[in-house]
Amino acid sequence: MEIKLSEKVKITNPQEIAKIFQQILKSENQIDQEKEHFWVVGLNARDIIKYLELVSLGTLNSNLVHPREVFRLAIFKGVAQIIIGHNHPSGEPEPSEDDLEITARLKKAGKIIGIEVVDHIIITDDNNNYVSFKDKGLI
Numbered sequence: 001m002e003i004k005l006s007e008k009v010k011i012t013n014p015q016e017i018a019k020i021f022q023q024i025l026k027s028e029n030q031i032d033q034e035k036e037h038f039w040v041v042g043l044n045a046r047d048i049i050k051y052l053e054l055v056s057l058g059t060l061n062s063n064l065v066h067p068r069e070v071f072r073l074a075i076f077k078g079v080a081q082i083i084i085g086h087n088h089p090s091g092e093p094e095p096s097e098d099d100l101e102i103t104a105r106l107k108k109a110g111k112i113i114g115i116e117v118v119d120h121i122i123i124t125d126d127n128n129n130y131v132s133f134k135d136k137g138l139i
Contacts, residue, residue, distance in 0.1 A: 014132035042079035
């Protein structure tokens with residue numbers, strides 16, 4: 001499901017994306033807020049958002065993510081790079097082993113097709129609680 005943005009947004013730091021993800025999450029009903037969401041943000045060469053898509057809505061503590069779905073709209077829209085992100089309903093933003101594995105898999109797929117994965121953001125429902133893989137040197 002593609003999410004429409006009302007204006008052009010240039011991304012200059014991970015906190016901006018984390019805030020967007022948190023705003024989207026808070027706009028949902030309470031039951032859906034307690035499920036894992038996996039988003040993809042497509043950026044042009046100037047770091048302006050071309051699209052934001054909810055790729056997968058999972059369960060309380062898991063989400064099914066595959067490169068095919070992650071890159072489908074990125075290829076169609078012709079973006080230069082993507083930022084991936086998801087939430088941890090548990091309230092703890094630290095990446096799990098599964099988070100590290102899917103990030104590595106998506107980076108590898110992106111390299112093959114020429115669309116760079118520039119960051120992976122994990123958020124919680126707390127506005128100031130997020131982890132950027134780029135900031136932590138994990139990507």
